[in-house]
Amino acid sequence: MRQFFLLSLLLCVPAWGAAEGWDPSGFGDRPLDTPLELPTWFRVSFLDLNEDLADIRRAGKRGLILYFGQDDCPYCRAHLENNWGREDIVAYTRKYFEVIHIDVRGSRTVTDLHGHSRPENRFATELKVNFTPTLLFLDQQGRVVYRLTGYRPPYYFRAALEYVADGHYLKEGFRDYLARAEAAEEYGNDALNASPLFRPPPYRLDRRRPDPKRVPLVVFFEAPRCHPCDVLHGGPMNNTAIAGRLRAFEAVQLDIRAETPVVTPQGVATTARQWARDLGIVYAPTLVFFDEDGREILRISSVIGFYRLNKVLDYILSRGYRDYPSYIAWRDRHKGRRPAPGDAPQGMPEENPAPAP
Numbered sequence: 001m002r003q004f005f006l007l008s009l010l011l012c013v014p015a016w017g018a019a020e021g022w023d024p025s026g027f028g029d030r031p032l033d034t035p036l037e038l039p040t041w042f043r044v045s046f047l048d049l050n051e052d053l054a055d056i057r058r059a060g061k062r063g064l065i066l067y068f069g070q071d072d073c074p075y076c077r078a079h080l081e082n083n084w085g086r087e088d089i090v091a092y093t094r095k096y097f098e099v100i101h102i103d104v105r106g107s108r109t110v111t112d113l114h115g116h117s118r119p120e121n122r123f124a125t126e127l128k129v130n131f132t133p134t135l136l137f138l139d140q141q142g143r144v145v146y147r148l149t150g151y152r153p154p155y156y157f158r159a160a161l162e163y164v165a166d167g168h169y170l171k172e173g174f175r176d177y178l179a180r181a182e183a184a185e186e187y188g189n190d191a192l193n194a195s196p197l198f199r200p201p202p203y204r205l206d207r208r209r210p211d212p213k214r215v216p217l218v219v220f221f222e223a224p225r226c227h228p229c230d231v232l233h234g235g236p237m238n239n240t241a242i243a244g245r246l247r248a249f250e251a252v253q254l255d256i257r258a259e260t261p262v263v264t265p266q267g268v269a270t271t272a273r274q275w276a277r278d279l280g281i282v283y284a285p286t287l288v289f290f291d292e293d294g295r296e297i298l299r300i301s302s303v304i305g306f307y308r309l310n311k312v313l314d315y316i317l318s319r320g321y322r323d324y325p326s327y328i329a330w331r332d333r334h335k336g337r338r339p340a341p342g343d344a345p346q347g348m349p350e351e352n353p354a355p356a357p
Contacts, residue, residue, distance in 0.1 A: 028074065029305030035071035039084055042067075043098040047120075048111040049142065049357055052100060057140050062096040062165045066136040066357065068104050068124050070328075073132045075151040075302070083157045092158070096165040097137075104129055104328055112357050113142045127357065130298050130327040131308075137164045142357065145169045150302020152283070175282040190224050193233035197246050198253040203272075205252065207265040207294030214292040216316050217265065218246070220253040221276050223284040228303055232285050236306045245313040256284050265294030289316050297321050 045052055049064075056064055069076040083089050093099065102110065106120035118126070127136070130149075137146040137160070146164050148157070159178055163169060168177050198220070205217060222229045236242050254260060254272035263269050270278070279288065279299075286301040289312075297316060300309070315321065315330050324330040 029307045030074065031072040031307075032074055032077060033072075036069070036073070036077055036080065038069075038101055039080065039090075039099075041090070041094060041099075043100050045100045047100070047102075047108055049113050049138075050111070050115075052098065053113075053138070053140065053142050056098050059098075061098060061140075062167075063140060063145070064138040064142075065093070065097050065099045066102055066138065067099050068102045068127075068129045068132055068134040068136075070104055070132045074305075075131070075308075076133045078151045078303075079133050079157075083152075083154055086154060089154065089158060089161070092161055092165075096161070104132055105332065123357075125325045125329065128326070131300070131302070132328075135160075136357065138357065139164070144357065146174060150300065150304070152302060156283070173277075173280075173282075175277065175280075178282055192222050192224060192253055192255055193229060193237075195233065195237060195253070197237075197243060197251050199250060201260070203252055203254070203260065203262045205250075205265050205294075206263050206267045207290065207292065208267050210293070215248060215250055216292060216297075217250045217252070217290040217294075218316075219288045219290070220251065221256045221272075221281050221284060221286040221288065222253060223256050226284045229285045232304065236304065236309045239306055239310075242306065242309060242313070245310070245317060248317055249313075256281060256286075265290050291321075298327060 043052065052064055084093065102124060103120050104124040108120050109117050110120055110123040111117045112123070124134075133149075133151065135148040136144050137148070139145050146160060146169060148160055152160070156178070160174070163174050163177050168174075205219075207214065207217070237246075254262065254276070256272065256276045258272045260272040261269070262272050262275055264275055268275075276286075281288075281299075281301065283301045285304075286299055287304075288299040289297040291297055298312070298321070300312060311331055312327065314334075315327055320330040320334075321327070324333065
C-alpha cells in the first residue's frame with residue numbers, strides 16, 4: 001500500500017503543484033445557491049466521539065475523519081466532487097476511516113472525548129475552524145494527528161489519507177512525507193511571481209515593540225513551479241479591489257524552501273524555510289496574517305478564489321477578529337445571517353489554544 005501511493009505521487013503529482021484533472025483558474029468561489037448533498041456513505045453518528053472511536057476500533061479501521069463543512073460552501077463542493085467523487089479515493093477512505101460530518105453552523109449536540117457536550121457550531125469554534133472544508137484526522141485513541149484546511153487537489157488529499165492510514169505521522173511530518181515527490185516538478189516558473197505589493201528584503205518583521213503607525217502583516221509563503229501560486233497571482237492578486245486592500249497591509253513574499261534570512265514577528269532570527277517548517281506550513285501558497293503586535297490572526301492554506309480572499313481581507317482590516325470567535329461567525333453576521341447560538345461576539349483571544357476534541 002505504501003509503495004503504491006508513493007509511486008502515484010512520484011509519477012503524477014508535484015508537491016506544490018497542479019491538481020489532477022482540475023483547473024483552479026476556472027473555479028468560482030461565491031456561496032452556492034443550491035445546498036450540497038453529502039455522500040450517503042458518511043457515518044450516521046449521534047456525535048458521541050467516544051462511541052464513534054470505539055466502533056472504529058472494533059471494525060479495525062485506522063482512524064476517524066471529522067469533516068467540518070457548510071451546505072453553501074463552494075470549496076466543500078470542490079472537495080466532495082474532486083476527491084470524494086473519485087472511486088479510488090472513496091474506496092481507500094472507506095477501507096481505513098469513518099467520516100463524520102460537522103456543520104459549522106449546526107446545532108446538533110457533539111459530545112467530545114472528555115464527555116463535554118456543546119452544539120456543533122461552538123465545537124467548531126473551539127477547534128478554531130475558520131474555513132470550510134476543514135478535516136481533522138483522529139487516530140484510534142482520538143488524537144488529532146493531522147489537520148487539513150480548505151480544498152486540496154486529489155494528489156494532495158490521497159497523500160494525506162495514506163500519511164495517516166499507514167502511520168507515517170509517527171515518524172515524520174507531512175511536509176517531509178510530501179516532499180518525496182518534489183522531483184516530479186517539471187512545469188511553471190523558476191522564480192516566485194513578482195508583485196509591487198510585496199516589500200523588498202531585508203525581512204525584519206519584528207513586532208514586539210509597539211508602534212501606533214504599524215499595519216497588519218500578511219506573509220505569502222510560496223514556491224517556484226507552483227501552479228496554485230501562479231493562479232493566485234493571475235487571478236485574485238490581479239484584481240484591483242484585492243490589490244487595493246493589500247496596500248493596507250505590510251505584505252511579504254517568501255519562498256517556502258529558500259534559506260532567505262528572516263526575523264519573525266516574535267523577533268526570532270531564522271530562514272524562510274525554517275520558519276515555514278516551524279509554522280507547520282506544507283502547502284503553497286499559504287497566507288499567514290498577523291496583527292500589529294505580531295500575533296497570528298489566521299492563515300489560508302488552500303486553493304483560494306477572489307470571494308474568500310476579499311472577505312478575509314475585510315475581516316482583518318475591519319478588526320473583526322477582535323469581536324468574533326471565528327471568521328465564520330464574523331462572515332455570517334456581515335452576510336445578514338443570524339449567528340448560530342454561541343457565535344455571538346465574545347472577544348475570545350485568538351491565541352487561546354484549541355482543546356482536543
